Amino acid sequence: MSAKNILLVGCGNLGSSMLGQWLKKTDAHFTLLVRTPSLPLLDLIEPYANRIVINPTAAFKADVAVLAVKPQQMDEAIVPLTHGLPPETLVVSVAAGKRISYYEERFSPGQPIVRAIPNMAASIGESMTVCVANKNVKDRHRTMATELFEAIGKLIWHDNDENLTGVTAVSGSGPAFVYLLAILWRKRRKQADWMQRQQRSSRGKPSSAPAQH
Numbered sequence: 001m002s003a004k005n006i007l008l009v010g011c012g013n014l015g016s017s018m019l020g021q022w023l024k025k026t027d028a029h030f031t032l033l034v035r036t037p038s039l040p041l042l043d044l045i046e047p048y049a050n051r052i053v054i055n056p057t058a059a060f061k062a063d064v065a066v067l068a069v070k071p072q073q074m075d076e077a078i079v080p081l082t083h084g085l086p087p088e089t090l091v092v093s094v095a096a097g098k099r100i101s102y103y104e105e106r107f108s109p110g111q112p113i114v115r116a117i118p119n120m121a122a123s124i125g126e127s128m129t130v131c132v133a134n135k136n137v138k139d140r141h142r143t144m145a146t147e148l149f150e151a152i153g154k155l156i157w158h159d160n161d162e163n164l165t166g167v168t169a170v171s172g173s174g175p176a177f178v179y180l181l182a183i184l185w186r187k188r189r190k191q192a193d194w195m196q197r198q199q200r201s202s203r204g205k206p207s208s209a210p211a212q213h
């Protein structure tokens, strides 16, 4: 992995899933900015304590800053970075719906920025991620982003930020549709089982209607 120092802002569902794979598959060091470290997060990082710093008070180095907070949390979450991040640090956002222009307005004019849409299959290293880069992204930044997302699954580079809306619906939310179908299928299956049981037991019962002789 060419990125040696990775900053991860937000360690919720997706952030933790990606972090788990990166810890297993790379030797990079991580700085995590989190609001309240959850117990599952602390369990996840415990075996890698020598490679992780949480919420440092001193300045930190980062080859890549990965932003993994909810879109509505982004304004607040990037405040500590917009004044402290070196202009050559690659910024990678996985937030749905936040266009590259949003980050260009907030970071340095020359900041390399990648917008990526992975999905929760990252938790088992099977994400399908689609990435778009801004004009400041050089080959070495592209390599860093490629390595990051190949560590959590497969990756496609796209050249049009606008098309990521469709990607978010299909790929980013894809696993959620599968879970939803599985839940609906299980619900229907329960109803079908119940109806079958009802039919079987009603066949076994004597008719409640009086017998005609």
Ligand SMILES: NC(=O)c1ccc[n+]([C@@H]2O[C@H](COP(=O)([O-])OP(=O)(O)OC[C@H]3O[C@@H](n4cnc5c(N)ncnc54)[C@H](OP(=O)(O)O)[C@@H]3O)[C@@H](O)[C@H]2O)c1
Residues within 6 Å of the ligand: 009, 010, 011, 012, 013, 014, 015, 033, 034, 035, 036, 068, 069, 070, 071, 073, 076, 077, 078, 094, 095, 096, 097, 117, 118, 119, 120, 172, 173
């Ligand atoms: N989940 C997916 O399948 C998926 C797929 C593609 C893209 N995405 C994108 O990935 C991003 C994260 O999604 P998620 O499902 O992982 O959401 P999530 O579980 O809510 O994780 C967001 C995390 O960011 C933390 N956070 C909020 N404000 C922060 C701040 N100022 N500094 C540091 N941490 C902060 C939250 O902490 P608190 O809980 O304390 O607020 C939470 O742990 C979203 O933008 C989403 O659009 C998600």
